[in-house]
Amino acid sequence: MLGYWNQPEYTARVFRNLWYHTGDAGYRDEEGRIYFVDRLTDSMRRRGENISSMEVEDEINQHPDVLECAVFPVAAEHGEREVMAAITPKAGRAIEPESLIRFLDERMPYFMVPRYLDFVGEIPKTPTGKIQKFVLREKGLTGTTWDRVAAGVKLNR
Numbered sequence: 001m002l003g004y005w006n007q008p009e010y011t012a013r014v015f016r017n018l019w020y021h022t023g024d025a026g027y028r029d030e031e032g033r034i035y036f037v038d039r040l041t042d043s044m045r046r047r048g049e050n051i052s053s054m055e056v057e058d059e060i061n062q063h064p065d066v067l068e069c070a071v072f073p074v075a076a077e078h079g080e081r082e083v084m085a086a087i088t089p090k091a092g093r094a095i096e097p098e099s100l101i102r103f104l105d106e107r108m109p110y111f112m113v114p115r116y117l118d119f120v121g122e123i124p125k126t127p128t129g130k131i132q133k134f135v136l137r138e139k140g141l142t143g144t145t146w147d148r149v150a151a152g153v154k155l156n157r
Helices: 006-015 053-060 098-105 133-139
Strands: 024-028 036-040 045-046 049-052 066-075 080-088 114-118
Touching: 045 066, 045 080, 049 053, 053 066, 053 080, 053 098, 066 133, 098 114
Parallel strands: 080 114
Antiparallel strands: 024 036, 045 049, 066 080
């Protein structure tokens, strides 16, 4: 590829040091396999704060009962965005929403702690295993979504 059609500024931004920078984040394991984790631009803005979904996911995934999760923004009142997490518990485990919030409240700034949690059997993925956050964003709040604010759970500030 020589560049983006009629977009020289964008081409210059993504081609640096003769490398094409995709904007993807990932890692390579000890056997050399490469894993996609997230888009570097997969961030959200909540009440003036920039939040990386990858950072929030890293903390949620530290919980001993969490198999995997996906964090994404959802619309909230007054045109704001709120942080939502879709979470798949490990087999045979159940996670109490408030205990997960308490776990996260000790580990991250209050503005990053998700307002909404949805515990799901599985997170939608592509055939290659990449999480399809757009499906989760389109679905948004559902009848099974737990709301930290409605539950009256206060965070440490």
